[in-house]
Amino acid sequence: MRIGVVQHDIVWEDREANYARLAPQVARAAAAGAELVLLSETFSTGFSMTPGIGEPEDGPSAGFLRAQAAEHGVWVAGSCPEIAPGEELPYNSLVLAGPDGTVHRYRKLHPFTHGGEAERYLGGDAPVSLEIGGLRITPFICYDLRFADAFWSAAETTDVYLVTANWPATRRHHWTTLLRARAIENQAYVVACNRVGTGGDGIEHAGDSQVIDPMGELLATAAGGETLVLADVDAAEVAATRKRFQFLADR
Template structure:
């Protein structure tokens, strides 16, 4: 399977301009026979608590509709971030659309970033999300979730890959790199982190830091095209490592529940 990560520099709270930019990358990725393209958190707006401006009704989301049309047109699956309103609650979501333009699943961010007051504007998700795609099981997570290994342990029970879409600022980027690597090693699977670049409307800086680690904690080599990186994954690589050194089977889940 070929996966493309896009280190997008979105236009601040400007969905149309940001979508046009995404369109360009999706078209480019399709020419490289990419199966799945992944964009950062709050793809079309940048990370913002301005929910009145950004939120879209779940059943009438223009962003989801537009990405669905592109996935169908270019025969490519798309993962992206969007602010969604369900009834009276607002969620920071990650959406997975397949090559036919259908939603395979979505994930509402469980761990709100209280340091940036995200918890005051967004409701926390209540369930994990694992998607079946191209013979892989893919777990979804968003930015700050990366700091909570318990979530990744839960996802790892049935996942081959865990995706994290993020708006992780430059000043804490060493944590980002270290935690992505740690989550891959401890769970013996692929972990891909797709982070934005540029400067947002709050003057926070983001540098090129999208990364993909294998079960050994080694960076996976990529073909690089400006802000797009393309990776090729083989299911047998994960199975081979698990068969040779499967540490996950030695976890004491029931004991952990009594401690945490």
Template sequence: MSTLKITTFQAYLFWENIDKNLQNLGLRLSSIREKTDLIVLPEMFSTGFSMNPEKFAEEMNGRSMKWMLEQAKKFDAVVTGSIIIRENKKYYNRLIWMRADGSFEYYDKRHLFGLGEEDQHYTAGTRKLFVELNGWKICPMICYDLRFPVWLRNVNEEYDILLIVANWPERRSLHWRTLIPARAIENQAFVVAVNRIGHDGNEIYHSGDSMCIDPLGKVVYYKPNDEDLYTFSINKEDLTHARTSFPFLKDADTFKLNENNRF
């Protein structure tokens, strides 16, 4: 399928309140009236960016996973976003890729935000995730991963869409608004980046600035400040045109990450 329809939800999140977040997100998503292929929620959408995983972590059969499946079935679409997961006595900031049939994939955040002490509470992931949806190859990542171009590098056209879910603060929004177009241009891919809005429990403000940027760096969608549930389409023809007209990826440096994900 040449067209992919994506619904992004730049949501206000209630601090460390799973029940209230799931209830509010479900209510707001119920206003979706058109068919969509993919619904994208922010990082840690059920809690906000909490450093209290021992209190709010869920198992892989927990209520947030069940809620995601309910929404995926309801809209016959993939639902994605990250939640706090406990597994083998460790905690993960885990992105879930939930399909309507109940099957799912997951990605554990690779780069933990040391400035916010995330690395003291969570375990880093070690593998990338590539998923397919309606003929599109998608690489999901989480927030701080955006700053590390080697980890995100599109080697041999591994992906068509780089997907970022985030809790990115307004105080560093310039970096967010700069890095997303850079990642789209250097990787010749669409970048879909979904952030939250509002203050968290530490009184840190998030301005949203969710966006979709095409492979040539043009803005498909951009929304600052307000909560926003928005559906838009991207076309495979635009991707093919960018890559054939400007075949930069074939001239990229080759490299290989070792088992520790370092040169």
């Protein structure tokens, strides 16, 4: 499968402006042959802690992803603040929308206490793994990257980890190091999208989106501007790597 990572800036708390900016970038990825397109964490609002920023499940942001998936015949993923029925606070929810109308959700396990997220968002319960086009995919969101045990727990049923983020430029070395570590220790692809630009909270983001193979080699990487990263991933390569180096069994 070819995966496209859209590294993009975000207009702070302006959903419609972000939909308008991102629609042509998704189209570009699809035209380049991407079958799955990954957007950033909180792609439609920025990493906002503003009370009331949440939207209902299957709200406008999920609707945008579904519409893009249907229009281009691809899977499209990104996270947004969604309020589940019966809840008051939102989850930071990664929505993965398919061209046939299928929608999968993963709720961020680890709200970022240092940034106030734990006060404004609920935490999810467990990792979510799903199969798309013969690939077993497990998504995570930003701060989850620091918790190796969550990745380990899903390794046996994962060929590709998707990681979407608003990771700050001041800790960009942590981002790139942890991404490569998660790929090496789990012998799986890591496909990572980080935003660029300065948020409404004044935090700068350096991008550094990348695709890493099961041996920890960089297949594609981006610098600090808006761009598209493309790479082909193959479940057979994961299986071959794990057969050649049977490390997982030794845990």
